[in-house]
């Protein structure tokens with residue numbers, strides 16, 4: 358780990374001013390940043406600790422029905438907030454499927470959003486990686502691509518964004534509130550993570566010195582609480598990143614789907630919202646036929662980026678599973694166990 | 709720049725001067741305070757061997773920058789027993805043979821205490837397994853660990869109710 362200067366601003370304005378100096382990085386809980394600094398992938402010269410910034414760790418009910426979630430709120434606090442999890446169970450379910458209890462106790466909303474890819478070659482400074490060292494190449498091509506993209510990738514980079522939390526946020530149309538040297542602005546969460554194109558080193562819509570202050574769920578995000586599921590497929594039952602995942606939310610009125618939301622995780626450099634699939638479900642009767650059609654639409658245009666063609670079919674099936682489970686109803690208790698879609702029937706023994 | 713942090717570790721206050729901003733809570737505990745009960749397995753958040761209670765919550769000490777936690781209250785495995793009287797979770801680990809080599813054990817025990825106080829799992833074995841998934845055991849003592857945590861949860865919640 359390189360040495361760094363440590364700053365602890367007391368206000369958002371101070372933090373933004375401090376971050377205008379190139380080589381600066383914001384430090385939230387550090388569960389991603391310190392990890393990357395230890396392995397020499399991130400080498401910031403100045404750490405700007407966000408710990409003392411006031412009012413960034415609250416959930417706020419806005420007059421228009423929107424909900425604002427402060428960037429410094431811890432993942433566990435958001436997932437266990439009784440009011441929040443009742444209104445947005447799909448977000449709580451995704452949060453509780455991520456990392457471990459220890460990590461969720463410290464990891465922040467902002468850090469989860471801005472966490473870097475888990476591409477093994479990105480994490481290995483001895484490998485060529487256009488994202489880490491622009492122009493150096495991409496050793497993931499032709500390498501181990503289980504964690505890599507099947508949608509939205511480019512010849513220059515095939516990495517995925519690893520967040521679970523961001524998948525239902527994309528489905529629910531969350532907005533990202535940003536404060537920077539040029540003032541305040543906001544970006545849709547689905548535009549926040551950039552597809553790689555030929556500039557994979559540009560990972561998010563943030564400019565130098567810009568701070569994420571909050572996420573906002575618009576009023577339209579409410580109303581899915583009764584039929585919403587996040588389904589995550591991983592290499593082991595718990596404490597692993599998604600190979601593929603899906604967030605499905607339905608509003609069912611009189612036996613028909615009035616509105617549907619669907620997003621996929623683990624398949625692209627951003628949480629992948631499937632708007633055509635959503636549109637195909639509007640007005641449909643919830644059931645196998647409509648769900649098969651929607652899941653197929655969600656993966657339309659998918660193509661393998663290496664030895665990972667299996668992920669396309671896997672993602673289709675996970676989308677189908679998430680829609681089917683959502684239609685059956687949000688579980689009373691979160692996380693719904695068993696956590697693995699492959700787990701044996703309830704009561705099955707495993708140690 | 710001279711750097712220092714004040715931490716209350718196992719009910720004792722320490723002021724630690726840091727010559728380097730890179731020190732994690734794990735390294736501070738092990739190398740500056742000689743509290744080596746908290747283990748370093750992966751140093752990257754992946755194994756749970758370094759689990760401590762930070763202001764009452766279980767966290768990975770290896771991914772916490774010490775400077776960021778000035779003023780914090782920390783509980784480690786060394787702070788659990790009251791003289792010769794073991795903490796109920798420690799006693800349950802012995803009663804249920806919940807370890808083999810013991811390397812993961814301090815982290816398992818601290819994590820279990822965190823889990824029990826979070827109150828999300830109760831004595832449901834499947835929920836205990838899920839709640840303890842941040843702690844790996846290379847010896848595969850998971851069956852004993854789960855039994856110990858379930859038993860300790862029962863005894864501690866009964867204690868509270870009584």
Ligand SMILES: Cc1cc2nc3c(=O)[nH]c(=O)nc-3n(C[C@H](O)[C@H](O)[C@H](O)COP(=O)(O)OP(=O)(O)OC[C@H]3O[C@@H](n4cnc5c(N)ncnc54)[C@H](O)[C@@H]3O)c2cc1C
Pocket residue numbers: 382383384385386387388389390391392407428429454455456457460463464465466467468469470471472473519520521522567568569570596597598599752753754
């Ligand atoms: C072993 C392990 C397993 C994990 N498993 C999962 C998993 O299954 N699912 C999952 O979703 N995640 C998983 N994670 C990732 C985890 O969710 C992230 O590490 C965590 O959310 C990051 O939050 P943080 O507060 O620690 O961020 P930090 O590490 O402090 O910051 C992360 C990045 O965001 C930037 N940043 C932070 N806050 C802001 C802000 N407000 N504005 C602008 N920039 C900011 C930092 O500069 C840094 O680049 C895992 C992590 C580990 C170590």
Ligand code: SF4
Pocket residue numbers: 474476477478479485486487488489494495496497498513514515516557
């Ligand atoms: S896939 Fe992207 S992040 Fe991974 S090595 Fe290639 S360029 Fe780097």
Ligand code: FES
Pocket residue numbers: 747748749750751752753754755756757758759768769770771
């Ligand atoms: S040493 Fe901290 S989690 Fe492994």
Ligand code: FES
Pocket residue numbers: 806807808809810811812813844845846847848849
């Ligand atoms: S007892 Fe050996 S690692 Fe768990």
